[in-house]
Amino acid sequence: MTEERTARIVDTLVDAFSDLMAVAPAAFRTKFRKMAADPFAFYRGSACLFYADVAGRADPWADERSGRIWIQGDLHAENFGTYMDGDGVLIFDVNDFDEAYLGHFTWDVTRFAASLALLGWRKAISDGDITALVRCYTEAYLDQVRLFLDEADERGFALRLDNTDGPLQQVLQLAKLRTRVALLDRITETEGVDRILRPGPGLRRLDDDERGRVTEAFERYLGTIPESKRFRGVTYAIKDVAGRSGLGIGSAGLPAYTVLIEGFNQALDNDVVLSMKQGNVAAPSRVVTDPALARHFRHHGHRTAVSQRALQAHADPLLGYTDLDGVGFVVNEISPYATDLDWSELTEPSEIAPVVEYLGRATAKVHCVADSDADHSLVDFQTEEAITNVVAGREEEFIDWVTAFAQDYAGQVRTDHALFVDAFRSGAIPGVASTG
Numbered sequence: 061m062t063e064e065r066t067a068r069i070v071d072t073l074v075d076a077f078s079d080l081m082a083v084a085p086a087a088f089r090t091k092f093r094k095m096a097a098d099p100f101a102f103y104r105g106s107a108c109l110f111y112a113d114v115a116g117r118a119d120p121w122a123d124e125r126s127g128r129i130w131i132q133g134d135l136h137a138e139n140f141g142t143y144m145d146g147d148g149v150l151i152f153d154v155n156d157f158d159e160a161y162l163g164h165f166t167w168d169v170t171r172f173a174a175s176l177a178l179l180g181w182r183k184a185i186s187d188g189d190i191t192a193l194v195r196c197y198t199e200a201y202l203d204q205v206r207l208f209l210d211e212a213d214e215r216g217f218a219l220r221l222d223n224t225d226g227p228l229q230q231v232l233q234l235a236k237l238r239t240r241v242a243l244l245d246r247i248t249e250t251e252g253v254d255r256i257l258r259p260g261p262g263l264r265r266l267d268d269d270e271r272g273r274v275t276e277a278f279e280r281y282l283g284t285i286p287e288s289k290r291f292r293g294v295t296y297a298i299k300d301v302a303g304r305s306g307l308g309i310g311s312a313g314l315p316a317y318t319v320l321i322e323g324f325n326q327a328l329d330n331d332v333v334l335s336m337k338q339g340n341v342a343a344p345s346r347v348v349t350d351p352a353l354a355r356h357f358r359h360h361g362h363r364t365a366v367s368q369r370a371l372q373a374h375a376d377p378l379l380g381y382t383d384l385d386g387v388g389f390v391v392n393e394i395s396p397y398a399t400d401l402d403w404s405e406l407t408e409p410s411e412i413a414p415v416v417e418y419l420g421r422a423t424a425k426v427h428c429v430a431d432s433d434a435d436h437s438l439v440d441f442q443t444e445e446a447i448t449n450v451v452a453g454r455e456e457e458f459i460d461w462v463t464a465f466a467q468d469y470a471g472q473v474r475t476d477h478a479l480f481v482d483a484f485r486s487g488a489i490p491g492v493a494s495t496g
Contacts, residue, residue, distance in 0.1 A: 066479045069109060070489055076108035076346065080314065081491035087305070088492045092484050099470075099477040100178045107134045107159055107343035109476070110171060113469075114164075115347035121458060122164040125446035129439055130370040132426055133159030133344045135168040136175035140419055141400040142235035145218070145374035146289065146431075150235050150397060152219040152228050152418070153372070154426045158390075160367030161344040162353060162438060165427055165447055169201060170465045172423060176416060177470035179403060187467065189409040194463045196413050200420030202455055208428040208444040217425060218373065219418055227406060228418050235399040241329050243396035248300075248320060248331070255331050256300040257320055264303035273384060274301055274317055278336070281382035281391045284365065286433040289377035297322040299331065314338045315387075318394070333394040334378060338387055339364045356438060359388025366435050368392075375431040 074081075081088045095105040103110075119127070132139070132154050141155040173194045180190035204217075211217070221232045248255040257263060266274065275298060282296055300320040316337040323330035339360025357363035361381035369375045378393040406412050428444040430436070451458045483489055 062479065065476065066483055066488075068112070069106075069476055069480055070483050072109045072112045073106065074490055076341070076343070078491060085492055092480075092489070092492060096477075096481045096484060098182060099474045100175065100182055102477040102480055103175060103178055103473050104134075104136055104138065106476075106480075107171075108346060110174075110469075111167070111343050111347045113472075114167060114170070119164055119166055120461075121166050121450050123446075123450055125441055126166075126450045127164045128162050129165050129427060129443045129446065130367060130430075131161060131163050131165065131168045131344065132157065132371060132423075133161050133163070133168070133342055133367075135172040135423065137172065137179050137403060137419075138175075138400065140422060141398060142232055143376070143395055144235075144397040145372075146377045147374050149218065149220060149374075150232050151374075152224065152232055152401075153422050155398065155400070157364055157368040157371060158340055159342045159344065160364065160371060161342040161348060163344040163348050165443070166462075167344065168423060168427070169198065169462055170469070172419070173197065173462050173466035174469040174473065177466040178473060180409075180412075181470060181474070183407055185409055185412075191463050191467065193409060193412055193416050194466045195459055197416040197420040197423075198459045198462045200417040201424050202451065202458070204421040204424035205428060205444050205447050208424065209442075209448055217429065219422060224418065226414050227401065227411070228415060231399050231401055235397045238396050238399070240331075240396045243333065243394070244329070244331055247318075247333060247394075250328070254299060255320060255328055257302050257318060262305045263318070264305065266301065266303060270303075271301060274319075274336070277382045277384040277389065278319060278391075281336070281380045281389075284362075284380035284382065285378070288433060291324065291377070293324070294322045294326055295324055295332075304335075314340055315384075319391075332378070334391055335394050336382070336384075336389050336391045338384075339381070339390050342367075353438070359383060361388030361390040363388075364390040365392075369431040369434040370439070371426040372431055373425070373429045375433070 077088060091105060095102045134156065135154065139154060139156045140152065142150055142152050143155055145151045176194055176197060177190050180193060219228060221229060224232065244255065247258055249258045278298060298319060298321055302318050304316045304318045314337055316335060319334040319336055321332050321334060323332050341360060342363065345354065357366065361383065365379055365381040368379055376392050380391045382389050382391060406415060427447070
């Protein structure tokens with residue numbers, strides 16, 4: 061059984077990442093070494109394995125509607141943080157949409173629940189307390205879905221400075237103290253009377269040919285910004301562009317560029333830094349076999365941007381997509397106001413419970429609330445109504461089902477992590493063998 065599971069882990073990872081491994085084997089060695097750190101890190105980097113597993117499990121809560129909604133796709137405890145929304149309000153919410161797709165609403169809920177169980181295990185929290193925390197999250201999720209069903213304007217709901225407390229409010233306060241000038245001073249420098257990107261680790265200067273192709277791709281991106289979100293005047297003029305490496309666990313091997321553009325005027329204190337990153341294959345799309353759905357997206361950059369607008373009430377006004385050398389890229393701002401929730405100081409269940417209640421409500425928000433410029437053609441019904449209908453009268457059964465999954469799958473991940481580490485150390489994962 062151990063050999064079979066090891067083979068499944070290796071085969072799933074190779075199937076998902078072989079193309080990128082071939083292009084950037086060193087990046088994937090780094091990714092896999094980070095995943096080897098502990099079971100939670102392994103879970104973060106192996107969403108493809110999660111979907112390979114859950115696709116074979118019975119899901120009594122998925123019907124023709126609740127099994128086809130916009131999902132974040134890689135929901136775990138460390139994929140929440142702050143951002144400045146399109147209306148200028150600091151929001152605490154889900155903050156990563158690289159794996160977003162359409163699928164079962166339960167996939168997001170259970171993926172987060174299992175991550176919470178893994179986080180609790182890492183903190184030596186008892187199984188009883190972990191179950192209570194998962195119940196707290198799931199109850200808050202269901203309650204917020206019901207509230208959306210009764211609200212005329214669900215887009216007004218958000219976790220903000222004025223309606224949160226504790227660690228979440230502290231994260232928002234830290235984000236408020238951040239400034240655009242501080243971000244610019246960290247990653248740019250002045251040359252004459254203008255800014256350029258600061259040389260440093262991970263920054264790659266482009267030759268004239270590549271810079272020209274990136275600039276042309278940027279011009280195509282501008283046409284994908286919704287008319288209602290376009291700025292006027294000098295905004296969008298390129299000041300500098302460079303290649304970028306050293307991205308996180310989920311983005312290993314994906315080509316990316318940093319683009320410095322003019323801000324709302326020619327003053328140097330409001331320049332804007334954009335990320336132009338190759339879109340990846342969304343993990344849920346590997347198990348959702350609907351050719352019509354796949355055809356809806358021009359490429360993975362398009363899919364990422366469309367998904368984010370479907371999952372955020374007030375999406376980044378600079379969000380868009382383009383193509384470079386026939387490959388899709390997603391474009392968005394590198395926000396000065398992005399601050400992630402730091403779990404390291406949350407050690408006791410009593411401290412964690414209020415946080416996971418907020419996260420349950422935030423999960424309901426991404427499922428039920430879309431940006432005004434979202435594409436509604438794929439989900440033309442009220443998500444909150446679809447979810448409420450499948451759990452109505454069976455709420456306790458649903459909560460028990462989620463908590464049982466969380467404990468069971470977290471145990472599987474801990475076993476899988478050890479098998480993965482052994483396979484990686486022994487050179488059993490093709491394409492990433494150590495160079496010595």
